[in-house]
Amino acid sequence: MTEKAGTEGWVPAGIDTTRPTSAGIYNYVIGGKDHFPVDREAAEAMLAGSPNTAVGMRATRAFLRRAVRWLADPDGGAIGQFLDIGSGFPTAGNVHEIAQSIDPDARVVYVDYDPTVVACARALTAGNDRVRVIGGDLRRIEDILAHPDVRDFLDWRRPIALVLNAVLHFVTDEQNPQRLIATVRDRMAPGSFLALSHGSMDGLDKTLSPEQIQTAEEQYRRAADPLVLRTHDAIQRFFDGFTLVEPGLVHVPRWRPDGTDDGALPPEMSGVYGGVARLPAHPTGS
Ligand SMILES: C[S@@+](CC[C@H](N)C(=O)[O-])C[C@H]1O[C@@H](n2cnc3c(N)ncnc32)[C@H](O)[C@@H]1O
Numbered sequence: 001m002t003e004k005a006g007t008e009g010w011v012p013a014g015i016d017t018t019r020p021t022s023a024g025i026y027n028y029v030i031g032g033k034d035h036f037p038v039d040r041e042a043a044e045a046m047l048a049g050s051p052n053t054a055v056g057m058r059a060t061r062a063f064l065r066r067a068v069r070w071l072a073d074p075d076g077g078a079i080g081q082f083l084d085i086g087s088g089f090p091t092a093g094n095v096h097e098i099a100q101s102i103d104p105d106a107r108v109v110y111v112d113y114d115p116t117v118v119a120c121a122r123a124l125t126a127g128n129d130r131v132r133v134i135g136g137d138l139r140r141i142e143d144i145l146a147h148p149d150v151r152d153f154l155d156w157r158r159p160i161a162l163v164l165n166a167v168l169h170f171v172t173d174e175q176n177p178q179r180l181i182a183t184v185r186d187r188m189a190p191g192s193f194l195a196l197s198h199g200s201m202d203g204l205d206k207t208l209s210p211e212q213i214q215t216a217e218e219q220y221r222r223a224a225d226p227l228v229l230r231t232h233d234a235i236q237r238f239f240d241g242f243t244l245v246e247p248g249l250v251h252v253p254r255w256r257p258d259g260t261d262d263g264a265l266p267p268e269m270s271g272v273y274g275g276v277a278r279l280p281a282h283p284t285g286s
Contacts, residue, residue: 022170022227023114027089029057034089034120049215050208056252056270057166060197062260063252063274064165065093067195070256070276071161072102077193077245077278081160083150083184085111085138086167090124095163096131106130109150113137138164139171141180145187159191159279166272168238169199169228178237185241188279194242195276197252198235199227203268235273242277249275 017036024039029047046053071077080103084095087110099106110121110133118135125131132149144150154160162184171177181194201213236249247254251267252274 021114021116023088023112023117026057026166027091029054030061030091031058032089032091034091034116046215050212052204052208052265052269052271055265056199056272059252059267059270060166060272060274061091061093063197063255063272064095064163064195065098066256066258067165067274067276068095068098068161068163069102071193071195072099072106074102077159077161077276079159079161079193080106081154081158082106082108082163083111083154083160084108084163084165085136085144086164086170087112087117087121087133088166089117090121094124096125096128100128100130107154108132109134109154111136111138111144111150138167138180139175141183145184156187157189159189159193161193161195162188164194164196165274166197166199168196168235169230170226172226172228178240181238182241185279190279190281192279193276194239194279195274196235196238197272197274198238199229199271200231200235200273201229201271202232202273203251204271229271232273236275239275239277242279244275244277249273 018038020038020042024035025043025046028035028040028043068082071079082095082099087095096106096108099108107130110131112118112121113136115135118133121133125133132153134147134149136144136147138144168177171180185194204213232249239249247256250273251270252272253267253270255274
């Protein structure tokens with residue numbers, strides 16, 4: 001299944017294979033098989049310009065695995081329902097595989113706005129009646145929440161984990177990412193969680209030249225999804241109304257490391273912050 005997405009032999013109707021996508025670039029860099037030639041070209045240019053990109057993307061995916069394991073763990077978040085928006089191509093350590101290895105009844109809804117991703121994820125999870133895959137745009141969060149596979153398949157009276165791994169940096173300030181998160185937060189039961197990771201320049205400017213940073217940003221500008229890197233403070237604000245669990249919002253290799261990260265570079269070179277936070281009670285006045 002997976003090889004086919006990278007060949008012109010299998011392309012869902014209406015897909016533009018002349019523009020790189022964030023899903024394809026990321027999948028190529030983390031060693032997946034779902035990418036088109038334009039994605040590979042953009043990824044290679046990015047890797048040549050900023051050698052830390054590969055380490056950062058792999059560390060981001062590793063953060064997702066650790067975060068989901070902790071969330072599903074009865075001694076951690078004890079969560080049995082996941083809403084993963086910007087879920088990306090299925091690859092090693094998918095959310096449902098990790099969650100269901102701990103709690104076989106765990107329910108997972110994957111949402112992505114890239115139709116190729118949706119088709120691949122549906123093919124991979126066909127037959128798993130505790131997984132749903134839908135097409136949806138984070139920037140139209142109300143439509144996602146109104147979809148029957150989100151509204152009814154998940155039990156909103158019980159805690160849910162909202163997973164936004166490496167996706168919010170494709171949402172501009174004008175598109176009001178704060179409001180998008182608050183919209184989900186206000187529907188969540190107390191005890192729900194937000195897990196997110198987000199690209200940042202903090203610390204990178206000391207080791208990368210402005211040209212290297214510009215190269216990475218340019219590749220994403222060419223892509224369907226422009227990249228918006230944010231500071232620690234700006235990313236921390238996405239957790240308003242939630243309480244961050246230890247160790248807080250940190251560079252992803254520092255979030256509850258389990259020794260499987262390659263550790264090739266200092267954590268700040270990942271260029272990505274990650275955190276997991278709990279909703280104590282419904283915040284007021286939002
Ligand atoms: C860098 S990948 C991350 C994939 C996955 N979350 C992971 O961590 O492995 C970003 C994904 O977000 C998706 N995406 C970007 N903007 C989106 C939006 N506005 N709504 C839904 N999905 C989006 C892309 O199609 C891509 O699959």
